[in-house]
Amino acid sequence: MTDRCGTARDLAQRRLDGERDPAAEAALNSHLAICPSCREIVAGLETVREGLRALPERPLPGVFLEDILDRTVRRERERVRAAVWAAWATAAAAATIVLSLILIRPGPPEAPAGDELARARREAGIALSLAAGAMREAERTARDRVIAERVAPALHRVPVRWSAFAASRKP
């Protein structure tokens, strides 16, 4: 290999790098025309480049791609969709409550008729009388119970004591 071969191979590498210098290109071509060894090497370098550019892709299996999309885009979409639904549901619930309050609110009471008022007064009087009677009856019953439970046993014990006293006074 001569110095010219070294220079030519360097120029060939630069050409592969994308450097475009007309003078260098001319020098390289004229050397390649007379040097089969460099011609073969440069052709080999170009084959390497072409082969690398044509390397078959190693596809990522579809299941992995789908898994990535599930964990990213689709999950995000579901999250947004759920948030939108929650917002709609909250708004619908709030609207329902407000409408219910408006529609079900009771109106002002109606004034009673004259005979209804009189009848109500009579019935109220009867109810009060019955209540008063019941109160009296309850009071009487309570008093009777007190007498029955406390006074009567006391009275029952009196004759015993009196009898005993009387007996002790007998000669």
Add this chain to the structure above:
Amino acid sequence: MTREAFERVVRQWGSRVHSHAVWMLRDREEARDVAQETLMRLWKHREEVHEAGAREWLLRTAHRLCIDRSRRLSVRREVPDGPAGIETADPAPDPARLADSSLLGERLESALLGLSPRNRAVVLLREVEGLGYEEIAESLSIPLGTLKAALHRSREKLREALAAEGVSP
């Protein structure tokens, strides 16, 4: 980057990322992990990455992950599950097949194994992915001159490897 743009990028470049990882790591399981992690990182950083620059971003990220993994996998040298595996080149090929581009690909993949990880990355990022020199130099944190010298040496080594295998232009 919108969700739709992310989906487009994943479908368009996912396999390029995976290919780079396969060629760098020579381990398909690890390569799939790297591809997935790279794409998940893009999702995480999607607000900062534009769709137009996504490919370069993905390759840079995948490359860094490959370097991290290759340090851990330095003792592993086999691709365990691939008919198109890098190490499966026919030791005595039929000369007629040598002209076949798929066989050339197999030989080249096999020859790539002979390069250091850094030089392999240089060759892949430049010749396969077509990234610019400055971008590769920045990604690999090496000066431009060093990058070009590494590329020249690597091309020459690959050429010699092919010639030794009987692959001639």
